[in-house]
Amino acid sequence: xxxxxxxxxxxxxxLGALTNAALDxxxxxxxTLGAVIATLLIFELMMGHFAHLYYFELADLQQLELTDEVAxxxxxNPQIDQFDRPRFAELLTLVTEGLQRVRSALEATLQLSGLLxxxxxxxxILAMVEPWLLxxxxxxxxxxxxxxxxxxLLDAARDESAxxxxxxxxxxxxxxxxxxxxxVRLFNAxxxxxxxxxxxxxxxxxxxxxxxxxxxxxxxxxxxxxxxxYGVAVFLVVRQAVTGSAxxxxxxxxxxxxxxxxxQVSGALALLGTLQGVGRTVSHVEELRVAVARPARSSxxxxxxxxxxxxxxxxxxxPPGAPGAPVDxxxxxxxxxxxxxxxxxxxxxxxxxxxxxxxxxxxRFEDVTFTxxxxxxxxxxxxxxxxxxxxxxxVVGDNGAGKSTLVKLLCGLYRPTSGRILVDGxxxxxxxxxxxxxxxxxxxxxxxxFELTIRENVGVGRLESLDVDEDxxxxxxRARARSIVEKQSGGLDQLLGHGYGxxxxxxxxxxxxxxxxxxxxxxxxxxxxxxxPAAALDAAAEHALFERFVATADEAGRAGGAITCxxxxxxxxxxxxxxxxxxxAGKVREHGDHATLMARGDLYAELFGLQAGAYA
Ligand SMILES: Nc1ncnc2c1ncn2[C@@H]1O[C@H](COP(=O)(O)OP(=O)(O)OP(=O)(O)O)[C@@H](O)[C@H]1O
Numbered sequence: 001x002x003x004x005x006x007x008x009x010x011x012x013x014x015l016g017a018l019t020n021a022a023l024d025x026x027x028x029x030x031x032t033l034g035a036v037i038a039t040l041l042i043f044e045l046m047m048g049h050f051a052h053l054y055y056f057e058l059a060d061l062q063q064l065e066l067t068d069e070v071a072x073x074x075x076x077n078p079q080i081d082q083f084d085r086p087r088f089a090e091l092l093t094l095v096t097e098g099l100q101r102v103r104s105a106l107e108a109t110l111q112l113s114g115l116l117x118x119x120x121x122x123x124x125i126l127a128m129v130e131p132w133l134l135x136x137x138x139x140x141x142x143x144x145x146x147x148x149x150x151x152x153l154l155d156a157a158r159d160e161s162a163x164x165x166x167x168x169x170x171x172x173x174x175x176x177x178x179x180x181x182x183x184v185r186l187f188n189a190x191x192x193x194x195x196x197x198x199x200x201x202x203x204x205x206x207x208x209x210x211x212x213x214x215x216x217x218x219x220x221x222x223x224x225x226x227x228x229x230y231g232v233a234v235f236l237v238v239r240q241a242v243t244g245s246a247x248x249x250x251x252x253x254x255x256x257x258x259x260x261x262x263x264q265v266s267g268a269l270a271l272l273g274t275l276q277g278v279g280r281t282v283s284h285v286e287e288l289r290v291a292v293a294r295p296a297r298s299s300x301x302x303x304x305x306x307x308x309x310x311x312x313x314x315x316x317x318x319p320p321g322a323p324g325a326p327v328d329x330x331x332x333x334x335x336x337x338x339x340x341x342x343x344x345x346x347x348x349x350x351x352x353x354x355x356x357x358x359x360x361x362x363x364r365f366e367d368v369t370f371t372x373x374x375x376x377x378x379x380x381x382x383x384x385x386x387x388x389x390x391x392x393x394x395v396v397g398d399n400g401a402g403k404s405t406l407v408k409l410l411c412g413l414y415r416p417t418s419g420r421i422l423v424d425g426x427x428x429x430x431x432x433x434x435x436x437x438x439x440x441x442x443x444x445x446x447x448x449x450f451e452l453t454i455r456e457n458v459g460v461g462r463l464e465s466l467d468v469d470e471d472x473x474x475x476x477x478r479a480r481a482r483s484i485v486e487k488q489s490g491g492l493d494q495l496l497g498h499g500y501g502x503x504x505x506x507x508x509x510x511x512x513x514x515x516x517x518x519x520x521x522x523x524x525x526x527x528x529x530x531x532x533p534a535a536a537l538d539a540a541a542e543h544a545l546f547e548r549f550v551a552t553a554d555e556a557g558r559a560g561g562a563i564t565c566x567x568x569x570x571x572x573x574x575x576x577x578x579x580x581x582x583x584x585a586g587k588v589r590e591h592g593d594h595a596t597l598m599a600r601g602d603l604y605a606e607l608f609g610l611q612a613g614a615y616a
Contacts, residue, residue, distance in 0.1 A: 004047030005114040007040040008260055009122040014040065016253030023248055055110070059103040066102055070095055070285065076292045078433030080413045081373045090162045091288050097165065098281030105278040112271045119264050122257050129250050130236050136258070139229030140265040143222030147269045150215030151276040157211040158280075161204040168204065171197035219269070226265055233258050354431035355439055356424045359389035359526050359561030363410070368419035370402075370409060370586075379405050381586040382419070387579065389424075389561030392553065394574030396567075396604070397583035403567045404445060406583070407529050410565065411440050423526075441522035443549075445532035445567070447515040451497030454485055457514050461521035471521065478552055479517035484510050516545060520552050528553045528564045546573050571608045580604065 018033040074092065082088045119137050126133035174180045175193045184190050237254040240246035364387070370380040379402045387393045395403045408414050409421060412433045421428040428436065441461075450457045458475055459466035465475075472492060476482050488494035488504060495503035496514075506514070519528075530549050546566070553564035568574050575594040582589045582597070582604050590602050597604035 001047060001051045001110060001114050002117065004044050004051065005118045006121065007044035007047070008118055009125055009257060011037055011040045011044075012122070012253050012256040012260060013125060015256050016249040018249075019252040020247055020249030051110075055107040058106045062106055063099060063103050066099060066285065070099070070288070073285075073288045073292050078412055078437060079415060080408075081415075082292060084373045084375075085291070086374070088288075088291055089166065091284050091291065093166050093169070094159065094162050095281060095284045095288060098277070098284065101274070101277050102281050104274055108271045108274045108278070112268060112275065115264050115268045115271065119261060119268070122261055122264070126233075126254060126257055126261075129246065129254055130233075130240065132236055133233050133254070133258075136229060136233050136261055137265075139226055140268070142225050143219070143265065143269055144272065146218045146222035147272060148276070150218040151273050153211050153215050153218075154208075155277070155280045157207050161207055164200045164204040168197050168200040171200065222269070223266060226262065230258050230262050354423075354426045355435040356426075356526070358559070359424055359563065361424045362386065362388040362391065362561070363527075363563055364422040364425075366420045366422065368409065368416045368421060370405060370414065371417045372405075372414075379586050380409070380416075383583075383586075383588055384419075385581060385588065385591065387563050387565075389563065390558070391578040392550070392564040392566065392576075394566045394568065394577035394580045395583060396569070396571065396574055396580060396607075397589075401583040402586040403583055404531055407442075407444075407531050407565060407567060410527060411442060411529065412436050436526075439524060439526040440529065441519045441525040441527070441552075442529040443512070443515050443519045443531065444529075447512060449497065449511050451495075451499035451503060453490070453493050453495055454488065454514065455492040457496060458517045458521055461518035462523060465521055472517075475517040475521035478520045478548060479513055480548060481510075481513045481517045484513060513545070516548065520548075524560055526560055526562050528562055529567075530565070531567045532569065550576075571604075571611050575608075 014033050014037045018030055018037065021030040021033055070092070119140075123134060123137050126136060171193055175184065175190060175197065184193065234255060237246055237251055241248065241251045363385075365383050365385040368380055368383040369378060371378050383406065385393075395406060397403055405414070409416060412428055412431070415429060423431060423436070450460060455466065455472060458472050461475065462471070465471035469492060473482065476485055484506070485491060485494070495501050496506060497503045498505055519530075528549065530546070546568075549566075550564070553562065566574055566577060574580055578593060579591060580594060580597055581591040582602075584603065590597060590600060590604060592600070598608065599605075
């Protein structure tokens, strides 16, 4: 690069000397200088090409690094509340959009350094002809300032457009992806979708166009100023030539080099603009870093303090020996061989992470209230519950009653706004989130469809088992998903989904069954959650799925005192649960087992009667 950049000003010097040699009729010198100029120009071009190889390599490394960082930042917190904050989503859009620009950061930095070197050499050569020409690069200061201003205008406009860019991207994905194709086609929604996308995009481009125009005017004014300074420089040297103190070669030299300074300055300005754009993206990444940075856990409660040494059983906890109570020290290895309580000094003793080896008392909600970030609607309102170790909990209630929210809090994906959730007497806030989440096995209503291989789809449940076929088949058997896999020509390595490549598409229920296998791959869970499986299943399939889940949950309950939580609209599914909680607008309306709730004759009994009637 350095050779390439030095070649340009040397060409100016050689041209000046060539002119003088030609005028003095020194043919052989002129020919030699011509050859030197040709060599220098070849060098300049060649070196640029070689430099590109390295720019490409560096840009790749740079982009990989940043993409990794953004993906890591998006999931750096155990909680997921940042995804509910509009600014976070906006930042992710801006950063993703800016990643392509960051590719050019190193190239721009190196090129800018090369140009600065070139400007310095050129200025020194010019000053040797006319000392006043030392000031020529200074004339570039106003264009740099104006350029800076123009770039700021552009950046602000891009930031303001983030919302429309998000909308537009969402609409493009609605109009072009298979998952929404059915409804788009049947509701004949393609034209309105495209019109909406066009409107969102036009709003962005209209704003950006007017700002681009203003910044182009500013940049042109800066360049015009520099052109004037360049005119003055040429005038100074021509005047010297007229008065006889400069020769023709020097005039040629100055004109060549002054043109180069002009090109160098405009090149440097463009590179500065690029770097400012990159800087903007980097500052967005920095904002993301700050957004996800959390204060360290407030206190690391000594969990052993919270567990009564006397073996006293707190309210609501299942006494030892009661149905569902853990078998002390038991290491239950079921035929499937996957559920086993890890060995520990004393059963249930919590290590430093605050997560007990096995649950002995259970989970307790103490006056839990919850409001989603940046909203003011109370979703859970003063929920108090005792869920003994080894028991099953069913949560029922109307749409929007807060059932899934309660489950998300239980998994540590959100923190209660007030109140506490205690796991064996330890506040979930004081428990190591990652450790707790590693001991939860969940199948959510909106489970993920990983368009990867079946192996990866299931293996995500326990990464250590990703390459252990025996473990994967075990989980698939427990989820009764073996036949889904055996039908595929690629077996465990069959690619799923139509997102890319030549994957096969599954039915909603089949995707869910694989999701269940993923859940059942987990070992030693303390909390098993099945959230609203009915979405993709008929009543019989839901019941079967419930039974498969219960079988694993029973093993986990016996082995580690695990708690199983079901969320369902189907009352027939939940009637066998040890405890049923009826949520009504975020409050616990009633709770107890099926018989108790039926005897009360309140909402549960009414809804159960309605559903039973409908099925009859
Ligand atoms: N990420 C979120 N940000 C803001 N509000 C949310 C969020 N998720 C859910 N809500 C709101 O919280 C309320 C309760 O939602 P939740 O999903 O817990 O209900 P649910 O009882 O599981 O309903 P359903 O039976 O329909 O699944 C809803 O009114 C919903 O609008």
